[in-house]
Amino acid sequence: MKKYLFIFIYTLILIAGCTYEVSKKSQTLKELPAQKAAKFSQGKQNFKIIPLYEEVLEYTEAVSKKSDLSENDLYADKVIKPFREKITKNNLNIVNDFSEYLAPTRDVQDLKDNSIQLLKRQDDINKAIKQSLLDSSKFLSGGDRTVFVMTANPEWPLEDMNGISAITVSEDFILIQIDPSVTEKHLKYAVAHEYHHTINMEKNSVGSTVLDWVVFEGKGDAFAKLVYPETEVQWTxxxxxxxxxxxxxxxxxxxxxxxxxIYNEFIYGNNSKNIPMRANYMIGNKIMQSYFKKNQNAKIEEWTTLDSREIVRSSEYGYLIVN
Incomplete structure (x- = not known):
């Protein structure tokens, strides 16, 4: 199945030191700080943060030089190709065609400006992602994880998403796309949300129906809210x-x-059916909160791996299951 994502009590665990790999900057980016890839671990779990700001900036520069190649071809060469190479180098499982997540933009100057801002903020961004992964893994541990982080397409409407578009591509890795409006607390919340998706995919069959996908998002928010209870997002x-x-x-x-x-209508809304944007998150959260009210002693490991239909049956929304 193609896996789509669109989105306690801490135990003391010895944390190994964090190391950084500094990339080789191209001549065109010499005035900017080099992007840094972080590696760290907690217990037996290893993590990587791999940025793609420079790849995006290589694309914006290539476009400015008015190459004979189309913007699609330039983007494929400067961004998608090195992204795939990094995935292969890190032995990560590829389950999706990235064309639906990675695409060129008409707002090339905004993409460049945003990438420069994020590259200059990369230490704080990496720190937030690292902290979220460490916090999340204290609640649920799993296999090794890699987070790719890059500039979001400026054409995307991310205001209601707190400047973040995050996708769990497989149990191995997460793709985080951000714009300069992103805040530390919302970035950490989003990473925790996606981290739970990776655990869910690792330990459980996600399912392949609209109901499965709605509950999947609800579980992600339920987990992120446990890790960061003070952080508000609009649909919770x-x-x-x-x-x-x-x-x-x-x-x-x-x-x-x-x-x-059909599921896209719950993500992006459908006025003719009176479905608001992000209805999948709203309903998923409602289902999970109802489940918790009826199952107050349910452990994280239990509801993480519980089939979506069982989650719904154990909530006030059991009527949604037709057969």
Whole structure:
């Protein structure tokens, strides 16, 4: 199945030191700090943070030189190709076509400016990602994880996503795309959310229906909220029942579908069906919070691996399961 993601009590564990790999800067980027890849571990779990700011800047510079190649070809050569090479070098499992996540933009100057800002902030960004991975792994540990971080396409509407688009591509790695509006607390929350997705994918079959994907996102937010209870995101705030009445009816109707285009309506909204943007997160969170009310002693390991239909049956939303 193609896996889509769109999005306690700490135990004392000995943490190994963090090492950094400084890249070789191209001549064109010599005035900027070199991007840094971080490696660190906690217990038996190893982590890597691999930035792609320089690859994006190589693309923006190539576009400015008005190459004979199309912007799509330049992007494929300067960004997607080295990204794939880094994945292969790190022995990571590739399960998706990256074209839907990585694409050139018409706002090349904004992409360049944003990349420069993020490159200059990379130490704080890496620190936040590292802390989130360490905090998250104290709740649930798993295999080794790699986080790629790069500049988000400036055309994307990320205001309601706190300047972050995060995708768990496989149990091995996460792709975080950010813009300069990102804050430390929201970055840490997003990494925790995606980290739970990797654990879910490692320990459990995610499923292949619209209902599965909605619950999958709900689990991610439930975990991130446990790790960072003080951090607010818009879809975990109290949501009026009227706002999700129609989306819930649509989910009851289409919950067994494996058509990702239907699920996209829950992600991006559908005015004709009165489905608001990010309805998948809203409903997923509602389902999980209802599950917790009825199952107050459920352990993280239990609900992480519990089938989505069992989660729904054990909540007030059991009526969503048609058969």
């Amino acid at each position: 705030k109290p949501i009026p029942d009227d706002l999700i009445k129609d989306p819930l009816s649509e989910l009851k109707k289409e919950g067994n579908s494996s058509d990702f285009q």
